[in-house]
Amino acid sequence: MRLFYSKASPFARKVRASAILLGLDRQIELVETNPFADPTSLLEANPLGLIPTLVTEDGSSFFDSRVICEYLNDVATGLPIIPPAGATRWMALRLQGLGDGLMDAAVLRRKLAALTDSADQPLAQRQKAVIARTLDALETQPLTQHVDIGHIAVACALGYLDFRFPDEPWRPSRPALAAWFVAAQAEHYLQATRPEI
Ligand SMILES: N[C@@H](CCC(=O)N[C@@H](CS)C(=O)NCC(=O)O)C(=O)O
Numbered sequence: 731m732r733l734f735y736s737k738a739s740p741f742a743r744k745v746r747a748s749a750i751l752l753g754l755d756r757q758i759e760l761v762e763t764n765p766f767a768d769p770t771s772l773l774e775a776n777p778l779g780l781i782p783t784l785v786t787e788d789g790s791s792f793f794d795s796r797v798i799c800e801y802l803n804d805v806a807t808g809l810p811i812i813p814p815a816g817a818t819r820w821m822a823l824r825l826q827g828l829g830d831g832l833m834d835a836a837v838l839r840r841k842l843a844a845l846t847d848s849a850d851q852p853l854a855q856r857q858k859a860v861i862a863r864t865l866d867a868l869e870t871q872p873l874t875q876h877v878d879i880g881h882i883a884v885a886c887a888l889g890y891l892d893f894r895f896p897d898e899p900w901r902p903s904r905p906a907l908a909a910w911f912v913a914a915q916a917e918h919y920l921q922a923t924r925p926e927i
Contacts, residue, residue: 733798734763734772734783737926740833740890741795742782747882748799750919752806758784796826799879812879825871825880828864832887835860840894861891861900869904875913885914886923893925 733749735742749755763772765781775791776783784798785791792798803812813819835857842848842857868884888911891900901908914920 731757731787732759732761732785734761734765734775734781734785736763736765736781738893739781740837740886740925741830743886743889743923743925744795744829744879744883745782745784745798745802746923747886747919748811748879749802750922751811751877751882752802753808754802754806796830803879811877811882818878822878822880825873825878826883828868828871829880829883829885829887832861832864832884833890835864836887836890836894865900865904865907869907873907873910873914875910877917881914882919885911885920889915889920889925 731754733742733745735746746755746760749758761771763769763781765772765779768779772781772783773779775785776793778793780793782795782798783791783793784801786801792801800812803810813822839854839857839861842851842854848854873881873884888900888907891898
């Protein structure tokens with residue numbers, strides 16, 4: 731399998747971390763890709779032009795990160811990271827929704843920041859408020875060291891905030907979330923996928 735990714739993308743990190751946990755990382759060739767350059771190989775696999783995009787051995791392509799993680803979870807033989815049914819499944823998917831939403835808001839802020847004088851614009855301010863509210867909500871969630879797709883997504887989102895917005899400390903008013911993240915980010919699958927430029 732081939733994964734179009736970038737070292738900075740939090741969505742791609744979620745997929746890479748999931749692949750490590752599922753024991754599939756050695757079967758995945760990582761193809762470093764700048765989606766904004768619209769490389770033909772990416773566009774042929776994904777008309778949306780987004781990373782992460784996974785291409786399987788038979789040439790099928792999968793996106794977005796949720797679908798790729800579902801696919802990897804399905805083909806792996808070890809312990810699942812997406813619970814198959816019941817309350818644990820819905821809690822994991824709900825948490826993934828929060829983590830992915832954080833990433834969406836943070837990635838959009840980065841895109842808006844590339845536009846002149848955009849930081850103070852209503853859309854940028856709205857994303858900032860989305861991030862603050864979501865962090866507040868996560869502070870009250872019962873996060874554990876149990877590994878599932880929800881916890882992976884939240885960890886990747888927090889890692890992205892630290893990576894892209896280091897001057898905006900989120901920890902002081904969210905001590906429980908901060909303490910959880912200290913333990914979570916020490917895990918091997920997050921250590922091996924730390925964001926880079
Ligand atoms: N919902 C998608 C979001 C993917 C996404 O936004 N990827 C960004 C990189 S972090 C991207 O490819 N951006 C290129 C663009 O906006 O054209 C997922 O879960 O995979």
